[in-house]
Amino acid sequence: MALLAEGADALDVQGCKIFEVVRICGDDGSLEAVQLVFSDDRSLTxxxxxxxxxxxxxxxxxxxxxxxxxxxERVRIVIPELSDLSFEVGEVVPRHNDAAELFEVRFVLGGRQLLVGSTGGNLIIEIE
Structure with a gap:
């Protein structure tokens, strides 16, 4: 594995083609991460x-x-409504809190919106 970028630099993925979007869950079903997988085998976690x-x-x-x-021991669960070879990342909008820490990112994927955020220490996702 090679880490290519992290933080704000890692969000430079506009125009990348989506292969699939997955939830990474613990064995108890708890959401631990969201991973966007691109058609070139890179991923954004x-x-x-x-x-x-x-x-x-x-x-x-x-x-x-x-x-x-x-x-x-982690399980990768594909989010079917966001896993389409025709999707590409149209827009990436990060949001920071008052301490300048990243707490939310909104992605536009093929006309759909995916929000990934941290609320009270929990990872949340919303799909519109």
């Missing part, structure tokens, strides 16, 4: 960090990140 901020990594693979311990 978003999760809540220990300080409750939203962390973002652009990776050269589609593996479950090692910091989601134990990665082999």
């Amino acid at each position: 978003l999760t809540v960090w220990t300080d409750w901020s939203l962390t973002v990594e652009l990776r050269s693979d589609i593996a479950v990140p090692e910091y989601l311990w134990l990665p082999e």
